[in-house]
Amino acid sequence: MTDLLKTIAPDEVPELRRDPVDADAYRTAFEIVDDVRERGDAALREHAERLGDIEPGAPLVIPRAKLEEALADIDKDDRDLLVRTAERIRSFAEAQRLSLGPVQIEVPGGRAGHVITPVDRAGCYAPGGRFPLPSSVLMTAVTARAAGVEEVWVASPRPAPITLAAAAVSGAQGLLAAGGAQAIAGLAFGTHDIQPCDAVVGPGNRFVTAAKQIVSGRVAIDMLAGPSELVVCADGSAEPAIVAADLLAQAEHDPDALPVLVTTNGELIRDVNEELEAQLADLSTAGTATAALGNGYAVLVPDLDTARRVCDRLAPEHLELHIEEADTEAWRFNHYGGLFIGPGAAEVLGDYGAGPNHTLPTGGTARHTGGLSVLDFLRVRTWLSIDNPTAAAPLVRDAERLADLEGLSAHARAARWRL
Numbered sequence: 001m002t003d004l005l006k007t008i009a010p011d012e013v014p015e016l017r018r019d020p021v022d023a024d025a026y027r028t029a030f031e032i033v034d035d036v037r038e039r040g041d042a043a044l045r046e047h048a049e050r051l052g053d054i055e056p057g058a059p060l061v062i063p064r065a066k067l068e069e070a071l072a073d074i075d076k077d078d079r080d081l082l083v084r085t086a087e088r089i090r091s092f093a094e095a096q097r098l099s100l101g102p103v104q105i106e107v108p109g110g111r112a113g114h115v116i117t118p119v120d121r122a123g124c125y126a127p128g129g130r131f132p133l134p135s136s137v138l139m140t141a142v143t144a145r146a147a148g149v150e151e152v153w154v155a156s157p158r159p160a161p162i163t164l165a166a167a168a169v170s171g172a173q174g175l176l177a178a179g180g181a182q183a184i185a186g187l188a189f190g191t192h193d194i195q196p197c198d199a200v201v202g203p204g205n206r207f208v209t210a211a212k213q214i215v216s217g218r219v220a221i222d223m224l225a226g227p228s229e230l231v232v233c234a235d236g237s238a239e240p241a242i243v244a245a246d247l248l249a250q251a252e253h254d255p256d257a258l259p260v261l262v263t264t265n266g267e268l269i270r271d272v273n274e275e276l277e278a279q280l281a282d283l284s285t286a287g288t289a290t291a292a293l294g295n296g297y298a299v300l301v302p303d304l305d306t307a308r309r310v311c312d313r314l315a316p317e318h319l320e321l322h323i324e325e326a327d328t329e330a331w332r333f334n335h336y337g338g339l340f341i342g343p344g345a346a347e348v349l350g351d352y353g354a355g356p357n358h359t360l361p362t363g364g365t366a367r368h369t370g371g372l373s374v375l376d377f378l379r380v381r382t383w384l385s386i387d388n389p390t391a392a393a394p395l396v397r398d399a400e401r402l403a404d405l406e407g408l409s410a411h412a413r414a415a416r417w418r419l
Contacts, residue, residue: 003273005298016364020224021210029181029210036185041192047182053157054177061193062175070164082169085353086142092355093146097374109392114382118148123187125202128157134166140202141170147377155183184211188219222376226362227256229317236265238322244275251292252285259296262307269298315366318347337366
């Protein structure tokens with residue numbers, strides 16, 4: 001048997017730092033985005049029909065009433081599932097929002113501070129490739145609503161009834177039935193029915209990612225994410241079947257996904273490879289998962305400290321800890337998008353609405369970027385109030401002096417008028 005996960009040494013582990021957008025995708029996305037910017041709905045419709053997002057002549061925008069109809073028409077069990085999942089996501093996001101508050105401090109002659117306010121309008125993208133992804137609709141749109149955004153739009157190509165229903169549960173105004181770069185452009189620049197959004201978020205393919213990069217100077221975006229990643233850090237206490245199942249769950253996302261096992265136990269690598277082969281035998285997505293396993297590897301390390309260094313070097317999208325005393329050891333790991341502590345905390349539970357968001361940084365960007373949260377829809381707005389000019393004199397003189405040092409005489413003059 002050939003091991004599905006090849007074994008490499010710790011010093012052979014590559015960093016995941018990479019450019020999230022390739023040149024070809026950028027050029028293609030730029031042409032589409034620029035066309036939609038220039039020609040509006042006509043261009044948006046042409047690209048959406050050309051790329052199979054909608055049937056010719058079908059509505060580009062599905063209004064709230066149609067979303068509600070889809071919600072009423074789906075199976076009751078599915079409807080209840082969407083509502084339960086949305087509530088868990090909402091509860092977590094609302095707790096995040098409540099952890100943030102205004103600030104006020106004394107300054108010479110007055111006060112300064114900040115307030116935190118949501119953007120007015122958010123666009124939430126959900127992929128619609130091989131399968132509908134209602135979970136991505138819930139993760140993005142529910143979080144926007146929890147942040148306090150008044151107007152939330154969803155975009156997804158070829159929207160299935162379950163996608164429309166998820167948009168209804170999320171509180172979306174409506175759904176733009178477009179995908180790829182054209183959807184991102186429609187959300188950023190607006191359409192006949194949708195005003196330009198202030199923030200555009202959500203996962204997607206390389207053309208979606210490229211388009212988000214292109215419009216990011218015009219709107220806020222969450223991140224530029226690439227193929228999915230999972231690192232399982234395990235010791236001899238880990239259950240091979242569970243580790244293999246979790247690696248396959250990540251591998252079936254995309255042929256470019258990255259499944260990695262980092263372990264102190266060589267026998268676990270052997271056992272996990274055996275489990276991977278056995279579980280692939282009846283997996284409907286075996287083709288995709290097998291291709292992704294070809295990107296992955298197992299890293300045999302001498303101790304947990306080395307395992308931690310390897311995991312931090314990778315800074316993966318998802319990091320699972322199948323180790324003894326995981327609750328204690330977890331806080332020694334520094335770089336990850338989402339952390340799953342102990343074998344019971346399956347990454348798939350994060351994907352499907354335990355609470356924390358499943359839109360997470362990839363490609364090593366977890367070193368500086370967090371997952372989607374209410375923060376992506378909020379602005380920190382500062383303010384200054386001076387009500388005692390005499391007490392403010394030292395502040396004014398310092399401002400005048402700094403302006404003179406920088407050669408900005410009008411600045412200095414404006415400060416002097418306050419004395």
